[in-house]
Amino acid sequence: MVLVNCREREFMKINLYDVFQSVWRLQGGNPIRSAYRSLLIAGFCLVSGCATHTVKSTSYTPAIQATENVSENLLLDVGIAVFDPGIDELSSSQEEIVNQDIRIAESQYVPFLLAETLQRTGNWGMVRVMPNTTSPMDLYLSGTILNSDGESMVLRVTVEDSTGERWYTREYEEATSRFSYEPTQKRQNDPFQTIYNSVANDLLAYKQKKVGIADVEEIRAISELRFAKSFIPEAFENYIDVDRNGEFELIALPSSQDPLLGRLRTIRERDFMFIDTVQDYYDTYARQMREPYDSWREQSFYETLELRELEASARRRIIAGGVAVLGGLAAATSGGDYVTQTGGAFGAGAGAYMIKSGFDKRAEAQMHRESLRELGESLENDVAPRVIDLQDRTITLSGTVEEQYEQWRKILADLYAYESGGL
Amino acid sequence: MNDFRRNFYVAVLGMLSMSMLGCQSVNQSASSSSSPPSVSSPSSSSTSTMPSASANAGGVSTQAELPAKRQTRNGNKSNPAALPQTSQAGQRSGVESQLPERDVTQPNINSGNEDNNNVYYDVLSRENKVNSAQETANGGNYSLDRLPGLGTGSGGVVSNSGRDSQGGAMTASERAAVLDQELQRGYEEFDGFILGERERAQAQNNAIGSSGSQASMGDGQGLPQTLPSAAAGAMGVESLSRPVSTEPRSEETFAPPSDIPNGRDDDVVARQLREAAMAESDPELREALWDEYRNYTGLEVD
Numbered sequence: 001m002v003l004v005n006c007r008e009r010e011f012m013k014i015n016l017y018d019v020f021q022s023v024w025r026l027q028g029g030n031p032i033r034s035a036y037r038s039l040l041i042a043g044f045c046l047v048s049g050c051a052t053h054t055v056k057s058t059s060y061t062p063a064i065q066a067t068e069n070v071s072e073n074l075l076l077d078v079g080i081a082v083f084d085p086g087i088d089e090l091s092s093s094q095e096e097i098v099n100q101d102i103r104i105a106e107s108q109y110v111p112f113l114l115a116e117t118l119q120r121t122g123n124w125g126m127v128r129v130m131p132n133t134t135s136p137m138d139l140y141l142s143g144t145i146l147n148s149d150g151e152s153m154v155l156r157v158t159v160e161d162s163t164g165e166r167w168y169t170r171e172y173e174e175a176t177s178r179f180s181y182e183p184t185q186k187r188q189n190d191p192f193q194t195i196y197n198s199v200a201n202d203l204l205a206y207k208q209k210k211v212g213i214a215d216v217e218e219i220r221a222i223s224e225l226r227f228a229k230s231f232i233p234e235a236f237e238n239y240i241d242v243d244r245n246g247e248f249e250l251i252a253l254p255s256s257q258d259p260l261l262g263r264l265r266t267i268r269e270r271d272f273m274f275i276d277t278v279q280d281y282y283d284t285y286a287r288q289m290r291e292p293y294d295s296w297r298e299q300s301f302y303e304t305l306e307l308r309e310l311e312a313s314a315r316r317r318i319i320a321g322g323v324a325v326l327g328g329l330a331a332a333t334s335g336g337d338y339v340t341q342t343g344g345a346f347g348a349g350a351g352a353y354m355i356k357s358g359f360d361k362r363a364e365a366q367m368h369r370e371s372l373r374e375l376g377e378s379l380e381n382d383v384a385p386r387v388i389d390l391q392d393r394t395i396t397l398s399g400t401v402e403e404q405y406e407q408w409r410k411i412l413a414d415l416y417a418y419e420s421g422g423l
Numbered sequence: 424m425n426d427f428r429r430n431f432y433v434a435v436l437g438m439l440s441m442s443m444l445g446c447q448s449v450n451q452s453a454s455s456s457s458s459p460p461s462v463s464s465p466s467s468s469s470t471s472t473m474p475s476a477s478a479n480a481g482g483v484s485t486q487a488e489l490p491a492k493r494q495t496r497n498g499n500k501s502n503p504a505a506l507p508q509t510s511q512a513g514q515r516s517g518v519e520s521q522l523p524e525r526d527v528t529q530p531n532i533n534s535g536n537e538d539n540n541n542v543y544y545d546v547l548s549r550e551n552k553v554n555s556a557q558e559t560a561n562g563g564n565y566s567l568d569r570l571p572g573l574g575t576g577s578g579g580v581v582s583n584s585g586r587d588s589q590g591g592a593m594t595a596s597e598r599a600a601v602l603d604q605e606l607q608r609g610y611e612e613f614d615g616f617i618l619g620e621r622e623r624a625q626a627q628n629n630a631i632g633s634s635g636s637q638a639s640m641g642d643g644q645g646l647p648q649t650l651p652s653a654a655a656g657a658m659g660v661e662s663l664s665r666p667v668s669t670e671p672r673s674e675e676t677f678a679p680p681s682d683i684p685n686g687r688d689d690d691v692v693a694r695q696l697r698e699a700a701m702a703e704s705d706p707e708l709r710e711a712l713w714d715e716y717r718n719y720t721g722l723e724v725d
Contacts, residue, residue, distance in 0.1 A: 263603075263606060266610065267610075269690070269691050270610065270613050270614070270617070270691075272691070273614070273617045273618075273621075273691055274617060276621070277617055277620050277621050277624060280621055280624035280625055280628060281624055283624075283628055284624060284627050284628045284631060287628065287631045288631055397620065400616075401613075404609065404613055407609065408606065408609060411602050411605055411606055411609075412606075414598075414602055415599055415602050415603065415606075418595045418596070418598055418599040418602070419595075419599055421595075
């Protein structure tokens with residue numbers, strides 16, 4: 001059973017299988033049956049030509065909050081990378097309607113919403129969109145936007161921890177309904193909030209199922225030591241090692257009283273402050289982007305739906321018309337009596353008309369494609385400067401901070417040398 | 424008269440050297456007394472410089488312990504028999520046994536001679552410490568390169584006198600202490616920079632929130648304005664449970680109560696609490712935040 005969404009947007013149920021069965025049973029050498037079959041096929045195609053088969057889900061998946069109390073030092077900090085806009089993975093048909101600048105804007109917007117979702121669950125420590133990969137976090141999420149057109153969104157998300165162990169890579173797909181764009185709904189949730197909730201729930205489920213307390217402690221220790229090692233490699237290289245698979249192994253733990261470790265913890269706090277500042281940038285960016293982006297998505301939703309319906313309708317009409325023409329011609333030429341020949345001719349004519357209407361639909365679809373492109377350009381003008389501003393600010397701040405870190409690295413190296421008797 | 428002028432100039436130069444070197448080196452006393460710097464006996468030099476070292480050694484080590492350490496160290500170098508005075512002193516002298524010349528042959532602070540083996544100078548020069556000689560004179564106050572946006576340092580080069588005077592008389596632990604202080608100063612500068620940047624970002628954010636709320640009201644919906652975090656709205660709880668505010672968030676800050684210290688030594692959490700309290704326009708909430716700040720920092724709560 002399939003939910004058929006007609007152009008009038010009235011839902012009705014059609015058992016496609018039953019229809020095909022009934023048509024196919026009309027077989028045999030009876031010419032009347034043969035003509036009737038041709039007409040039935042053509043009629044069915046006409047009916048189906050105005051319909052598109054879209055599976056809609058109106059169920060809302062809430063983000064799950066863990067019920068058990070977890071000590072704060074056992075909460076994993078999560079870093080989310082800016083997503084891959086997925087431009088390299090666009091199909092040729094997608095390339096026509098996907099605006100690359102919007103995808104790039106989304107690649108910064110989507111991880112921010114995901115971070116907000118994960119943070120709100122309370123299941124994790126700090127959840128931040130990461131400006132770069134130099135700050136090791138306990139968990140690291142990266143993703144690719146495979147599709148986003150206002151009507152559906154497809155994401156591929158990869159999760160790995162600070163040891164380098166990949167937890168999983170999964171694809172998430174959600175087709176939203178028009179109700180998600182109702183003003184009251186939009187105010188409360190992002191139209192694709194369910195997809196973020198699903199990612200959050202999967203992450204929690206994996207952690208609860210496969211990651212024990214000892215693992216959490218090891219992950220946290222390794223992320224701290226990786227950070228320390230990035231500042232003073234010679235002082236911390238003996239605590240962690242990299243195995244053949246490129247995963248980090250904990251060899252030993254430094255003393256908690258180690259003054260060098262204390263200094264690095266202090267610096268790491270500063271690193272978190274830096275990441276928090278970048279988070280403020282993303283927050284500003286998301287708020288700037290939200291209104292025009294939601295507006296674009298809403299319009300794109302209807303345009304995409306229309307486009308999909310028209311494309312499907314055009315395709316079906318052309319195919320059905322072709323079949324009807326062939327069937328009609330066959331009946332007209334090889335029919336043994338007048339009725340069959342007349343029926344065949346009538347079927348061929350109907351098929352030809354159907355092919356023509358298919359091409360009309362295709363032209364109409366092209367108009368919607370143009371409309372989508374214009375919508376994209378309109379949003380692009382709005383968000384592209386903001387993306388550039390966000391990137392500029394992030395890169396500038398990262399550069400400044402990195403410069404400061406470089407100086408601290410030198411001081412720490414000298415301190416280590418003095419304190420270890422190297423000088 | 425010429426003799427008087429010469430003596431006057433020498434005396435002025437001597438005083439200048441004293442002030443620039445912070446009197447940390449035992450041999451500076453020789454220059455201040457207008458005699459050429461020379462190798463002096465550790466005992467006599469340390470004795471003669473103790474008071475001035477106590478007065479000027481700030482930022483390097485505690486005033487009380489610095490002269491004593493130097494005395495021990497110099498004594499070790501000039502008199503190996505004095506090595507096993509304390510185990511710590513022995514370790515230090517062992518670590519620094521590579522640097523005897525720096526202590527024995529003190530260059531003339533006015534002649535500009537450079538001691539290229541000066542480790543402390545090496546550390547500073549590697550880090551491109553470019554502070555004025557005046558800063559150097561005020562207790563070796565080398566600061567880290569300033570963060571862009573905060574202005575650059577005063578430029579110039581570390582004075583020769585600064586290098587000479589400090590490099591020659593510091594133990595490894597003292598150097599470590601100096602570097603630690605550099606780190607601390609770096610933290611402070613970094614914190615100031617980051618907090619300034621965060622304030623800017625949040626002010627911008629608030630401005631967007633204000634315009635957003637106005638736009639929202641302009642729609643005639645009459646619904647609560649969207650909270651900043653409602654972009655995600657995963658749970659749909661926060662946006663519904665918070666009090667409705669139709670006023671744009673104020674960007675002004677409110678002065679802390681009189682019992683709140685300047686916050687110079689605040690850690691990250693305390694700073695965030697302070698920042699939130701100063702930005703809170705609701706007096707009750709603000710007071711609650713200040714109470715939280717007091718609790719966190721160990722101040723007495725009213």
